[in-house]
Structure formats: structure tokens, C-alpha cells
Amino acid sequence: MASARPARRKTCDDSARAAFKHDSHADADEQVSGERYFCEALALLPVATLMLDERGLMTVVNPQASRLFGYERDELVGKPVELLVHALRFDSHAPRWADPLAMPQVRGLAPLDDLCACRKDGTEFHAEIDLCAFCFDGGNVTLAFVIDKTERYELCRQRQDLAHLTRVSTMGQLASSLAHELNQPLTAILSNVQAAQRFMTADPIDLAELRDILNDIVQDDYRASEVIRRIRAVVKKGDLEVVPLDLAGVMRDVVALVHSDAIVRGTRVTLDIDTALPPVRGDRVQLQQVMLNLLLNAFDAMNEVPPVDRTVCVTLKSADKGMVLIAVRDRGHGLTADKLDKIFKPFFTSKPQGLGLGLSISRSIIDMHRGRLWAENNNDRGATFYVALPAGDATTEDKSR
Structure with a gap:
């Protein structure tokens, strides 16, 4: 009869690996949870909101923005923001919003309180846009808050x-x-x-x-x-x-x-x-x-x-x-x-x-x-x-x- 195999003793490396694996899962879960809560929070905002990456591509679009511009969410995600607001055009090889500290310079490039925005059906309207840059998930992103000024005009x-x-x-x-x-x-x-x-x-x-x-x-x-x-x-x-x-x-x-x-x-x-x-x-x-x-x-x-x-x-x-x-x-x-x-x-x-x-x-x-x-x-x-x-x-x- 074969002798019983001795139980393998956990080494410090094994413990570290297990702890790292546990922490990695926890961090990943925490990250997914944080992103989900963030998106849910944006969906609750009463104003049309777009989240842009460093090159101005839309990564998150809340329901108010979809209704305002007449697009489905999937039609906007991954598209440049200039699709909706032509004045926010920039060079694709030179990220304009990579540095949150550069936001005052961005504000100086265009009168963000009176821009022309375009809906999916081609109709244009006056919009007030407020940009807010910050760090999120290891990268720099920009929130664009869009207000329709048609009634105000x-x-x-x-x-x-x-x-x-x-x-x-x-x-x-x-x-x-x-x-x-x-x-x-x-x-x-x-x-x-x-x-x-x-x-x-x-x-x-x-x-x-x-x-x-x-x-x-x-x-x-x-x-x-x-x-x-x-x-x-x-x-x-x-x-x-x-x-x-x-x-x-x-x-x-x-x-x-x-x-x-x-x-x-x-x-x-x-x-x-x-x-x-x-x-x-x-x-x-x-x-x-x-x-x-x-x-x-x-x-x-x-x-x-x-x-x-x-x-x-x-x-x-x-x-x-x-x-x-x-x-x-x-x-x-x-x-x-x-x-x-x-x-x-x-x-x-x-x-x-x-x-x-x-x-x-x-x-x-x-x-x-x-x-x-x-x-x-x-x-x-x-x-x-x-x-x-x-x-x-x-x-x-x-x-x-």
C-alpha cells in the first residue's frame, strides 16, 4: 500500500500569491463596481452629460444626452464629440484634454456659453457647454455638460x-x-x-x-x-x-x-x-x-x-x-x-x-x-x-x- 503523500506546506510565496490573487479579484470587483456606480450616477443627472477620453472620444453617454441629440447610446460611444458639437474639433494625434490643468486654455479657445450643437436629424441648436476634466481609472477624462438654450434664446x-x-x-x-x-x-x-x-x-x-x-x-x-x-x-x-x-x-x-x-x-x-x-x-x-x-x-x-x-x-x-x-x-x-x-x-x-x-x-x-x-x-x-x-x-x- 502506498504511503500517504505528505501534505504540501504553504510557503510564504504561496501565501503571497493567494493574497495577491484575492486582492486582484477584489480590486477588479471594486473597479467594476466603481465604474457601474459612476455610470449610474451620470444617468441620474438631469442634464445631458458626455464623458470624453483624452482624444475627445465619447466613452459614456447618459440618457439625457441621447434624448437631446436623438441618438442611441451605442451610436455615440467611441465617436468623436465633434459629431455633436463641431466647435470642439481637435487633432486626433494631439490630445487636447490630456492634462486637466490645461482646461483654462481649452475654455479660452471657444465661447463655450454659446456653441452650435447638431442633432441626429441635422437640426442645429444653441448650446451652453461646461467642461470638467479630472482623473478617472488611471487616465484623464473630461465631462461635457450640454444645456439646450433654444427656449432661452x-x-x-x-x-x-x-x-x-x-x-x-x-x-x-x-x-x-x-x-x-x-x-x-x-x-x-x-x-x-x-x-x-x-x-x-x-x-x-x-x-x-x-x-x-x-x-x-x-x-x-x-x-x-x-x-x-x-x-x-x-x-x-x-x-x-x-x-x-x-x-x-x-x-x-x-x-x-x-x-x-x-x-x-x-x-x-x-x-x-x-x-x-x-x-x-x-x-x-x-x-x-x-x-x-x-x-x-x-x-x-x-x-x-x-x-x-x-x-x-x-x-x-x-x-x-x-x-x-x-x-x-x-x-x-x-x-x-x-x-x-x-x-x-x-x-x-x-x-x-x-x-x-x-x-x-x-x-x-x-x-x-x-x-x-x-x-x-x-x-x-x-x-x-x-x-x-x-x-x-x-x-x-x-x-x-
Whole structure:
């Protein structure tokens, strides 16, 4: 009978191998579990999310992204992200997102708050994309969060259309006074032309007198074109144009626009402008709309005031914290406490023919310019409307636009 084989004794190497095998299985299980939980977490996010590898290939696509772009998950995994967002194109041999520290440079390459994305059916939409790079499973990956801005753009477009409607309505109120403003230089041009015709029949012709008449015609033509230019500037319809502005020049244009209306109403407008006023960044047409609305409201507030007291004081000066302050002060009867709370709400108006949208839209315009619009009663009489706007580079365009 064969003798029993002695039991093999475990060596340190055997124990190490077993422990390593156990740890390897544990690490693998842990890794699979971690990846599964990570993918499940991405699936629960309410925003479309794409996980990209170092070369921009999509490795994970959550259900929200599939619905947003109209693809099945398997149609996107392994494909370059530029299939969905063309602006995120890069060289396949030069990984752009290999280093998470390079993300600020990536952000500087494209305006990620306003990119054009493409669905499977070929339709395009405005998208806001936020990129977040980090290390995962031993490699560098990037999460791309995609937000459809279609509804936001539509809302912005409707708001711009409403603002344009109120501008056109305001210019309609000024139609008679603007006609008078335009008629003056046209009448002067006609008179000068008739005078020139008479001088042309003289013998000899007085060339010096004719030269003066022609100069007068040129100046009157310039006056008429300026009136038309101001009208067109206010009623112009277009996209928001944020540029550096001379606020004093904008205000002078508006005051010139209401000049004839002020004369008809027996109202005097005074301007007090700080000579060292810094520029602001904003949209000229929209800021003109705000100032025009404030001036006409000040005129209306003094309808019941004796003509001798009908004065509107407009002040522009620098304020604290890098702001420029505009104040439009009237000498009317002021505002009651309940009106101070309601005047900026939509459709609230104290005018018989008013739309109740002027101040509401004006406040939304100033909000978009990162400023503030409010009203206060004066200590003596009347009320003052204040507009505070950031000076210089303090104003930046809002992403929500």
C-alpha cells in the first residue's frame, strides 16, 4: 500500500500569491463596481452629460444626452464629440484634454456659453457647454455638460421684440413734435433755395451771398438728417450690441430728440454732466430707450404743474464702487408709497393711454447691463429716478442673453 503523500506546506510565496490573487479579484470587483456606480450616477443627472477620453472620444453617454441629440447610446460611444458639437474639433494625434490643468486654455479657445450643437436629424441648436476634466481609472477624462438654450434664446427674442414695440410706441407719441422738429430745417432749406433763385436772376450775381446761402442749406440739411438719425437709432431693431459708450453723448441725443416735445409742453430740461465721466459698456439703443422713457415720464409727471415750475434736471456723475449714476429729477407731485412699490411691475400705469410696460422693460434692460434702476421722492417736491451702471470694463455681457 502506498504511503500517504505528505501534505504540501504553504510557503510564504504561496501565501503571497493567494493574497495577491484575492486582492486582484477584489480590486477588479471594486473597479467594476466603481465604474457601474459612476455610470449610474451620470444617468441620474438631469442634464445631458458626455464623458470624453483624452482624444475627445465619447466613452459614456447618459440618457439625457441621447434624448437631446436623438441618438442611441451605442451610436455615440467611441465617436468623436465633434459629431455633436463641431466647435470642439481637435487633432486626433494631439490630445487636447490630456492634462486637466490645461482646461483654462481649452475654455479660452471657444465661447463655450454659446456653441452650435447638431442633432441626429441635422437640426442645429444653441448650446451652453461646461467642461470638467479630472482623473478617472488611471487616465484623464473630461465631462461635457450640454444645456439646450433654444427656449432661452426664444425668450430673449420675445423680450427684445417687446422692447422694440415699446420704442416704436414711444416714438408714435412724439410724432407731432418730431414732425415740427423736422419741418424747421426743411422750411429753412426751401426759403434759402428760393432766395438763391432770386439772386441768380440778378446781374451781376452776388457770388458771396450765394456761397452763404449754400452754406446755410448744408447746415439745415445736417439738422434734418440728425433728426432722422436719432429717430432711426431709437426704432432700430437688432441684436444686442454691447460696446463701450459715452453715456453723456447718449443722453444728449435723447434730450435733443425730445427737445420739441419739451417746448410744446412748456418744460425746460437741464443737463449737469461730470466732465470726467468714465465710459460704460452697453447697448446704445436700449440705454436710449431707458433714458427716453424716464424723460417722457418726467414730462408727464408735471402736466398739472404751473409752466414756470416745469423743469427736469438730468445729472450724470461718477458714483462709488465703480458706478456711473444717472438721475432724472422732476418737480411734479411725487409718488405715493403704493406707487413706489408698483411702478416697475408690468402693466401698472397711471396714464389713461399707457401700456404699463415702459418702466418694467427699462428695469429689465438695466438689469441686463448689471445695473440698478429705482425711484425716490424728493425732499421738496417731485420724484427722482436713478440709474446706476458699472463703469468701464465692470460691465460684461450676461450669458443668459
